[in-house]
Amino acid sequence: MPESHLFTIENFYHFAKERKLMAAQCDNCGTLLVPPRPVCTNCLSKNLEWIKLKPKGKLLTYTVIHVASPRFQSLAPYAVGIVKLEDGPNLPGMIKGIEPENIKVGMDVLVDFDTNIPAEWPMWPRYFFRPS
Ligand SMILES: [Zn+2]
Numbered sequence: 001m002p003e004s005h006l007f008t009i010e011n012f013y014h015f016a017k018e019r020k021l022m023a024a025q026c027d028n029c030g031t032l033l034v035p036p037r038p039v040c041t042n043c044l045s046k047n048l049e050w051i052k053l054k055p056k057g058k059l060l061t062y063t064v065i066h067v068a069s070p071r072f073q074s075l076a077p078y079a080v081g082i083v084k085l086e087d088g089p090n091l092p093g094m095i096k097g098i099e100p101e102n103i104k105v106g107m108d109v110l111v112d113f114d115t116n117i118p119a120e121w122p123m124w125p126r127y128f129f130r131p132s
Helices: 009-017 070-075
Strands: 022-026 048-052 056-065 078-085 090-095 108-113 127-131
Touching (some): 009 022, 056 090, 078 108, 090 108
Antiparallel strands (some): 022 048, 056 078, 056 108, 108 127
């Protein structure tokens, strides 16, 4: 992975495939960027480094999707939510391993990884949330 130092969404998913939830941390102001961006959104610094986040958080909000785009329709109904990670940032993603009617705002979730995704779907988020 010769370009692993680049703070791209592709590298973020590449790390997820290795079951690592990685953020770019700004050396200047400490802001955590997840998914990563090449420039700090807070102070515009380009001095960033990869750090591994704890795969834990609390569910802030969620929506149950009944009608999805064709690629995801076979999964419907499914829930997507925003999780406040223990390390601070908010992360959107799919919620699995629980019936949608049992999902509760504020519940503890873990970030898990799906490593069996076909390579031709590079933009698929390879992480998901499940109840802890
Ligand atoms: Zn910064």
